[in-house]
Amino acid sequence: MPTFKELGLKQELLDAVEKLGFTEPTKVQELAIPTILASQRDLIALAQTGTGKTGAFGLPALNQIDTNSDNVQVLVLSPTRELAIQIARDLKDFAKYQKGVKTVAVYGGANISTQIKALNNGCQVVIGTPGRMLDLINRKKLDVRNVRTLVLDEADEMLNMGFQDDLDAILADTPREKQTLLFSATMPKAIAKMSAKYMNNPEEIEVGERNAGAKNVEHHYYMVHAKNRFEALKRIVDMNPDVYGIIFCRTRRETSEIAAKLNKDGYDVDLLNGDLSQAQRDDVMNRFRTKELELLVATDVAARGLDVNELTHVINYNLPDDLEVYIHRSGRTGRAGNSGIAISIIHTRETRRIRDLEKMSGKDFIKKEVPSGEEICGIRMLDLIDTIKDTKVNEDQLQKFLPQAMEKLAEMDREALIKKFLSVEFNQFLDYYSNSNDLNAQGGNDRKGSRNNDRGGRNDRGGRSGGRDRGITEAGYERFFINVGRRDGLNPVRLMGLVNEQLNGSKPDFGKIDLQNNFSFFEVETGYEGALTNGVTGAKFEGRDVAVERAQDDKKSNSGGGGRSGGGRRKSNDGGFPKGKRKSGNRKRSRK
Structure with missing residues (x-):
């Protein structure tokens, strides 16, 4: 050298x-x-x-x-x-x-x-x-x-x-x-x-392989139904007590919604998007660099140029439309000789895109299971115990209070004391995850399934997938009719572009797209019916007036699940699991 x-x-x-x-x-x-x-x-x-x-x-x-x-x-x-x-x-x-x-x-x-x-x-x-x-x-x-x-x-x-x-x-x-x-x-x-x-x-x-990510970054993905995406995000964060990373979203609106929900549930998080003034952006970045914040929710544009070398995780709340952007995102972690993990939360029709990423980056993407509530509680309990073991005791200041404490606790044996202590710190966390559902979903092209499914399924933007019957809408999606089709020059990419443009840049998740000659059907994640029927209807496509309406009701699958709203690390003033605070020299949590 x-x-x-x-x-x-x-x-x-x-x-x-x-x-x-x-x-x-x-x-x-x-x-x-x-x-x-x-x-x-x-x-x-x-x-x-x-x-x-x-x-x-x-x-x-x-x-x-x-x-x-x-x-x-x-x-x-x-x-x-x-x-x-x-x-x-x-x-x-x-x-x-x-x-x-x-x-x-x-x-x-x-x-x-x-x-x-x-x-x-x-x-x-x-x-x-x-x-x-x-x-x-x-x-x-x-x-x-x-x-x-x-x-x-x-x-x-x-x-x-x-x-x-x-x-x-x-x-x-x-x-x-x-x-x-x-x-x-x-x-x-x-x-x-x-x-x-x-x-x-x-x-x-x-330097390195063309279009390849950093070599010391692992790539994981979790498959869930669209309606469980946020709950899966919280579980992923909760299972990594020392997380220090960026959550990437597609739109400004999405960053605002996710940051607000996580803040409400007691996470140390803020957002970074194009709506912030320079002074606001500087304030957010200063708090993130000093680890006052554990998570930053950001758009790709807003996150360009961030110079932080110790990120443990990059989380893709959605895969980017342009898969090369994934390389930029994952490159935010694993820097300056550190290792890191890039995580993607995908829906059941995106396994083909994972394969494309593997091919483009030359990396293996590891499919992970969204942890159960019991697994998370076990991880968090051990982290709490490690925090206690690592806590420095100020003997001089504590000594004056110790006799009274010992007298109060004299009747309790060691096991009872441990149970009581864990209950004080942990009851609300245990309660939140006590009846949590399995969030994992299996896609038609999932590696856990037969390789024949890979041959029989098609890409994530349309047609039959995983043997699912045509006309049956996946849980978390709604099916719509649009009065243009192949004859008008419509294809999946142009359809998504038309919808995104009319929704002022909002980019919902798309499910199956079924193109016909004179009309088409497409699936969009739940919650966009009003925006689609009011916003897209009346637009022009190749000279034709576009009309969009909800398709006839389909049979819905009952897969999925999801915990109660709230949860995660709850705020101490709500009586829940206390909000974390980083200690100097490590990122363990303690009660405020």
């Missing part, structure tokens, strides 16, 4: 790296830095989040800056303001001993006047989001005509977020002769097109 000095960096940068405590370059840094410094060739670097990408492009870019000029020489584009802020902070640390080097971060959600003032004072490095950067260029406050190094960080995510037009406009103002560095975690076809459009004979380096 070469040292940073052997990579060809200036002494000022080496001093800064040493000050930051970095001793050896990461793999992507080892490959990228000398490549960037040795020539002006463009570069595509494929590497997962948390592998040191900022240093891989930031250090050589800073190494080549002309400090005698105040022209903008390095332009770094990132998909989110959080990531832009993080990159700017890292580059400032790297440039700590470089006299005359100035960096400015520009992004939405902050005062543009302050950013304009910083640009007017002169700088060589600008880091920002595409929207704000283009706004400043159009106002003629940001001059990119002298850019020497252009960095597209998280390029795949910028395309997923719809920044193609902004990128085109920004790059149109930059010089033809520049070095373009494209960093991405995945390599979808859109990235290949981007490199062909923006880059000149790029060199390519790859």
